[in-house]
Amino acid sequence: MATHAGGLTGTRTVRVRGLRRGFGARTVLDGLDLEIGAGEFVALLGRSGSGKSTLLRALAGLDRDVAGTGLIDVPVQSSVVFQDARLLPWQRVLDNVVLGLPGPDAPRRGRAALAEVGLAGREQAWPHQLSGGEQQRVALARALVSEPELLLADEPFGALDALTRLRMHDLLRELCARHRPAVLLVTHDVDEAVTLADRVLVIDQGRITVDTAIDLPAPRSHRQPQFLAYRESLLRSLGVDRTEG
């Protein structure tokens, strides 16, 4: 899967330099630097309160009320997936997907995006008629229908049950392989990060403290010894030290 060697250093999708953000006297991001290459899948791990969501919201341009400085260079074509599906309850599924999508072929593209996430035939359903996992799949379709260069996902599977989450991992990997956006996935789930990402970052006290490329062959699973090694080392850097193995 990691076969984008050519483009990685040449094209940068995201560049962040010296990013500072604070709420009152509390500093949340403390001179943070970050780069994401085109088509690169980066997972961002961190304990709660470490500033991972603040970083994502800064990249998404959703933090106008937060004081701070620093350089943020992100593509205009970027989409956000929130932890909640955030579908408009008064719009049918298809209308939610094509919300803000310009052009006369928007409905056709919306239908195609819904088919891609396995929801063909549910275009005219109301959001409340879908399960939590289905709603989140609609949110994914909405994020990808505009063919973004950057996908920002803030714990998108955090509210789903374990089985649904596994299926969503497969779907997200598939969609990213096809559309090749750069991805920043904020998560607190180490397994999710190792399963999905090309590179895993750990944020702590407002800075990136760990930056590990995940070099694992395609069907990643717990059975790979390397998987467990990555997992243990990441858990340790998150302050979870489980010596019992």
Next chain:
Amino acid sequence: MTASVLTRPRTPAATVPAPRPRRRLGPGRAIPFGAVLGPALLLALWAVGSAAGWLDSRTLSAPWTVVTTAGELIADGRLQDNLAVSAQRAGLGLAIGTVIGTVLALVSGLSRWGEAILDGPVQIKRAIPGVALIPLLVLWLGIGEQMKITTIVLGVFVPVYIHTHNGLRSIDSRYVELGESLRLRPAVFLRRIVLPGALPGFLLGMRFAVVGAWLSLVVVEQINSTSGIGYMMDLARQYGQTDIIIVGLVLYGLLGLLSDGAVRLAQRKALSWRRTLAD
């Protein structure tokens, strides 16, 4: 081993205290024709009272007298003529008032400046009864149609404003954030998020407004009018014809009820995406 667990006889029911039925917290299932039950009861009381002679026909005519009178009024065309005039006034006032109320609510709901400038005066108007404004309106506009329709407009726009504004301000800020993340143009944001989000509030305001339009009508038509249901009733008062007064009252009631029903129907159609206690 699992099999033995599965086949183990269950504890005899007699020894287990029967579980108390779970208390239902919602209002329960809808009663068929529930909406007409109350009015029908009222009508029955009135009929019984008249038949038994508890109600003097000079104080309150019997239902059947009212029906006969209504029939006569329809036969000579007075009812239809007056109703048409009244309906036109109420409709026009309602339409203008709704537009004004909605536009003011949007301006005041979407901009802090708009709110600072508009909200105060509307709240002040809300505290002044429509009747109290009539002397001033008569001085300004005379006693013609302009004054009548203005009075209705002033009664209508306030509830539309209050409820639309409230509905708009209750839109979840997460949807606003979604709009920002999708870079929605202001027009699309308005059409897809603001207007549908404020619709439940607007429709609630409309329920107050339609009834309010008929109420204002009663007031204005009994002042210097030469047509309309209110005029017909005022004329009947001078001749002591309680039956005609009651025909007018029933008509007002029916019109209020029908227009409220129409708004509720629109509500059910337009808000079918909602799942609430009412369903």
